[in-house]
Each structure stands twice: as C-alpha cells, then as structure tokens.
Amino acid sequence: MKKYVLAIAMIALVLQGFNTLSKDRNDGYITKKESKKGVYSSADKGKSVYNQTCVACHQATGLGIPGAFPPLAKSDFLNKDVNRAIRGVVKGLSGAITVNGKKFNGAMPAQALSDEQIADALTYVYASWGNNKTVVTTAMVKAQRK
Structure with a gap:
C-alpha cells in the first residue's frame, strides 16, 4: 500500500x-x-493568476458577489488609485470601502504571490471589464511592499 x-x-x-x-x-x-x-502580454499571464487566485470572490466576470465581495468591473475604487489597489493585494485590505456607490465591509487577506504575479493579475484586471487599462509593473508592486 x-x-x-x-x-x-x-x-x-x-x-x-x-x-x-x-x-x-x-x-x-x-x-x-x-x-x-x-x-x-502581462495581461494574458495575469488572467491565469486571476483565475487561480481571485475568481472565487471577484468572479470570472469581475462583478464580485453583491454584499460580500466588491466588483472589479468598472471599479471606481481601483481606477482612482492604483497604488491603493496594489497595497490591497500585497498587504490585504479590511474595513469599510465604497465601490461603485456600494459599501463593503469585509476583509481580503494579503495574497501570497510574487511581484510579477501581482503585477500581471492587476494588469489583467485593469485591462478588463471597462477599467482604465493601467499597466502595473513589478517595480510598482515592490514599492508598495515597503
């Protein structure tokens, strides 16, 4: 056996x-x-990371789960401040936030991903679902780890 x-x-x-x-x-x-x-591209690689790490909460459509997990699609929260978005993935995020006019008060744990994986996943998110096409680099992620 x-x-x-x-x-x-x-x-x-x-x-x-x-x-x-x-x-x-x-x-x-x-x-x-x-x-x-x-x-x-980074966005192509990021789709794979997103599908392995983020999709359970934020869904394949980026619409999240109403009342529980905020949408990433056309997200005013993400599009307003890329460094805040990076910090949320790197260090986690908790407490009340407002996304597209709706309040969410949960917690997202820090993600155990490399700088490249985070950059790729966020570049994919920003390239998808009506977001502002920001390209996130590994240098930007490293800066938020400090």
Whole structure:
C-alpha cells in the first residue's frame, strides 16, 4: 500500500512540472520561457493568476458577489488609485470601502504571490471589464511592499 501511495505522489510531482505550460488563445501551449520572451502580454499571464487566485470572490466576470465581495468591473475604487489597489493585494485590505456607490465591509487577506504575479493579475484586471487599462509593473508592486 505504501508503494502505491509513494507512486501516486511521484506521479503528482511529475505532473506538477507540466504546470509550467500555459494555454494560449489558440488552445495550443507555450512554455514559461516563451512567455517571458514576450509572446504573451502581462495581461494574458495575469488572467491565469486571476483565475487561480481571485475568481472565487471577484468572479470570472469581475462583478464580485453583491454584499460580500466588491466588483472589479468598472471599479471606481481601483481606477482612482492604483497604488491603493496594489497595497490591497500585497498587504490585504479590511474595513469599510465604497465601490461603485456600494459599501463593503469585509476583509481580503494579503495574497501570497510574487511581484510579477501581482503585477500581471492587476494588469489583467485593469485591462478588463471597462477599467482604465493601467499597466502595473513589478517595480510598482515592490514599492508598495515597503
């Protein structure tokens, strides 16, 4: 029995290595190396991070969950202050906020993501759902970690 568990664990680790591939728009695959060469934009990479980290609360549409999680779509809160948005992801956010005229009083924990992942995810959010197309860089994220 222990051999089977060990074999399954080994297979899982090997398969996890295949996680270095990301799906492109044409349902083909590119490697992370190709992605870093600029084959895909930060927003394209950010969509993957968003779908793994943010979608449960803010939803695939960016509309959030009314009364619980604020919308990111056409978000006056995000579009007004990019550094505040970055800090919210890096350090977490709690307390009352108003987004698009509606009050939210919850908590978002700090996200355990790299500077690049945060920059990519926020660039995707800003490029989506009627937001202002701000490009978030790793330098901007690093500045908010201080």
